Amino acid sequence: MKAALALFGTLAMVPAMIGPLEAEARALAVPLCGGGVASIPVQPGDAPPGPQQGPCCAKGCHTGSSRKRLDRAQ
Template identity: 70%
Template sequence: MTRRLLALFGTLALVPAMVGPLQVEARDFVAMTCGGGVLSVPVPAPPGPPQGPCCAKGCHSDSKRKRLDRSQ
């Protein structure tokens, strides 16, 4: 029984990683001022599609690194 609950908990904990980043819409940041007024700042949506899981974690590839020129 305990192992089943742990397995279920582990599976449910991985659901956000399996879904990936969700599309974010443009929103307004609203701040209350001391005089009772409201300050609204529009926050635009990020351009393009959301990043995939590879870009989010940061890929490390030898082909993207500059090689050291030992002749100098």
């Protein structure tokens, strides 16, 4: 019985290990406030406007000038 449960547990984890299958998006389905759905067609290869940026260009602005400093001159 324990071997059958172990096999069942292992088989249940296979979809999580493989991940979702790739699907090509052809349209965006946008729900509307009135209850309908608007479909916006998307062409493969369309990119958002602007220069191409990699993930390394996304960084926070931490200059440190907005911190409150302790007055240690006393």
